Amino acid sequence: MFLEVRKLEKSFGGTSVLKGVDFTLEKGQVLSILGSSGSGKTTLLRCINALETADGGEIYVAGNKIFDAAHKDKLKNILNFGFVFQSFNLFPQYTAFENVTLAPILHIKDECKKQKKTKAERERLIREAEEKAKILLTKVGLADKMDSYPCQLSGGQQQRVSIARALALSPDVLCFDEPTSALDPEITGEVLKIIKELAAEDMTMIIVTHEMNFARDVSDKIIFMDNGVIAAEGSPEEIFGKNDNERLHSFLSSFYTGD
Amino acid sequence: MNFWQITLDLLGGFGLTALLFVLTLLFAIPLGLLLSFCSMSKYQPVKKITRVLIWIVRGIPLMLLVCMIYYLPGLLGTGTINIFDKMDRYFTALMGSSELLYYGSFVAVLIAFVINYACYFSEIFRGGIESVPQGQYEAGQVLGLTKGQIFSKIILKQVIKRILPPMSNEIITLVKDTALANVIAIPEIIKRAKDMAATQALTWPLFYTAVFYLLFVGFVTILLGYAEKRLSYFKA
Ligand SMILES: Nc1ncnc2c1ncn2[C@@H]1O[C@H](COP(=O)(O)OP(=O)(O)OP(=O)(O)O)[C@@H](O)[C@H]1O
Numbered sequence: 001m002f003l004e005v006r007k008l009e010k011s012f013g014g015t016s017v018l019k020g021v022d023f024t025l026e027k028g029q030v031l032s033i034l035g036s037s038g039s040g041k042t043t044l045l046r047c048i049n050a051l052e053t054a055d056g057g058e059i060y061v062a063g064n065k066i067f068d069a070a071h072k073d074k075l076k077n078i079l080n081f082g083f084v085f086q087s088f089n090l091f092p093q094y095t096a097f098e099n100v101t102l103a104p105i106l107h108i109k110d111e112c113k114k115q116k117k118t119k120a121e122r123e124r125l126i127r128e129a130e131e132k133a134k135i136l137l138t139k140v141g142l143a144d145k146m147d148s149y150p151c152q153l154s155g156g157q158q159q160r161v162s163i164a165r166a167l168a169l170s171p172d173v174l175c176f177d178e179p180t181s182a183l184d185p186e187i188t189g190e191v192l193k194i195i196k197e198l199a200a201e202d203m204t205m206i207i208v209t210h211e212m213n214f215a216r217d218v219s220d221k222i223i224f225m226d227n228g229v230i231a232a233e234g235s236p237e238e239i240f241g242k243n244d245n246e247r248l249h250s251f252l253s254s255f256y257t258g259d
Numbered sequence: 260m261n262f263w264q265i266t267l268d269l270l271g272g273f274g275l276t277a278l279l280f281v282l283t284l285l286f287a288i289p290l291g292l293l294l295s296f297c298s299m300s301k302y303q304p305v306k307k308i309t310r311v312l313i314w315i316v317r318g319i320p321l322m323l324l325v326c327m328i329y330y331l332p333g334l335l336g337t338g339t340i341n342i343f344d345k346m347d348r349y350f351t352a353l354m355g356s357s358e359l360l361y362y363g364s365f366v367a368v369l370i371a372f373v374i375n376y377a378c379y380f381s382e383i384f385r386g387g388i389e390s391v392p393q394g395q396y397e398a399g400q401v402l403g404l405t406k407g408q409i410f411s412k413i414i415l416k417q418v419i420k421r422i423l424p425p426m427s428n429e430i431i432t433l434v435k436d437t438a439l440a441n442v443i444a445i446p447e448i449i450k451r452a453k454d455m456a457a458t459q460a461l462t463w464p465l466f467y468t469a470v471f472y473l474l475f476v477g478f479v480t481i482l483l484g485y486a487e488k489r490l491s492y493f494k495a
């Protein structure tokens with residue numbers, strides 16, 4: 001098992017939002033998380049990414065415990081996850097290219113200082129990071145927008161930059177929280193296409209989405225969350241096919257009759 | 260006194276104004292930043308005390324604050340001996356000056372100005388820092404950056420961009436507030452012009468004085484406008 005989440009619990013001021021969530025994910029697989037608004041999908045992703053501290057539970061990556069609610073202060077600081085936000089959160093004062101290189105270069109500088117590497121070595125690593133950023137931006141179709149500032153980019157382009165930014169740190173698991181919800185319907189496709197390409201390259205991903213057709217196409221595994229627990233779990237066929245889960249049934253039918 | 264002598268005399272006074280302006284900014288900006296952090300502190304006592312301090316300082320007229328700082332050592336010490344006054348006399352003797360020097364008084368004014376402006380600046384800084392969306396911090400966090408890196412590399416520039424317009428207002432107010440130094444007899448430009456009116460019946464230097472302020476404010480405005488323009492390449 002590559003990623004294992006055990007008994008994750010989280011409450012906000014007495015309201016329990018995650019009530020013991022367990023799931024596993026193999027390397028190279030894509031997991032989609034479905035569920036109605038307020039069911040705890042974002043909270044689950046945020047706990048996995050240490051944006052929230054879970055009240056209970058454990059998280060393992062490749063057999064290493066990276067989080068244990070019983071010892072909150074230890075075990076952090078292992079950069080295993082990448083996160084793509086619904087609202088992109090690009091840094092407005094930096095170009096697309098600088099958004100992608102900012103964190104890698106800062107990490108390189110820290111690392112070189114710690115290991116007392118030579119200036120030449122540091123310059124070489126930085127050049128490598130810059131090369132990688134160019135490759136990633138080209139991959140997300142923005143080779144000609146590297147020097148644009150976020151305010152000069154469309155929503156879809158911004159989201160693609162933010163995917164490149166997350167990929168620049170070579171995360172073991174890349175998480176998406178409704179990556180297309182803030183986009184106009186006609187440009188959601190360009191972002192979904194990139195995610196599909198990543199899936200084809202065996203990137204391990206967790207995707208919270210309301211795009212049912214996309215989830216069905218891209219996922220190896222789907223989790224349906226309801227009120228802080230996993231109410232159904234299975235392959236796309238199992239989730240979208242015939243099943244007798246009342247809540248899942250009404251959730252899915254709301255999508256297909258909705259518009 | 261001819262025009263040149265008067266210009267030189269006023270310029271001497273204006274030098275004090277400019278010095279007070281520069282030193283106030285130099286000390287009040289870092290102190291204001293520190294106060295803004297304290298006023299956003301997780302530790303309730305630190306936060307409460309800082310906010311009360313800011314409320315008090317902003318509630319007291321600056322002119323009164325200048326007088327209070329000047330007379331505070333006397334009030335705390337043994338009766339009428341004032342450390343700022345003593346400093347004035349000490350330096351006067353040291354420099355062998357025939358006129359009373361005012362270094363001590365200047366220090367008192369500077370302290371009052373720094374305290375006053377640090378409090379105003381801290382509220383501007385707090386507003387600027389709090390207006391940066393939480394998502395900017397979170398984006399830095401998921402990229403594995405430290406708190407210090409997030410602040411210096413991501414947040415700071417956005418804050419500067421946001422606070423520049425209100426800071427410009429405060430800074431221009433500061434130029435004009437320097438006139439308050441004359442309440443404890445520091446011979447800044449307005450005091451000199453008033454003295455000329457009182458002792459020599461010359462009133463035009465008072466009008467001439469306005470030109471100094473206008474030029475200075477104009478210069479500061481251009482500088483701040485330039486800074487705003489430099490940051491206009493991005494939207495935050
Ligand atoms: N920081 C917070 N403080 C208090 N309550 C919170 C906080 N974050 C989330 N919640 C609550 O937790 C519940 C689950 O929220 P969450 O954002 O995880 O839902 P979601 O499944 O992502 O919904 P959506 O589809 O609308 O994004 C909601 O009731 C929400 O109000």
Ligand SMILES: [Mg+2]
Pocket residue numbers: 041042043177
């Ligand atoms: Mg959500």
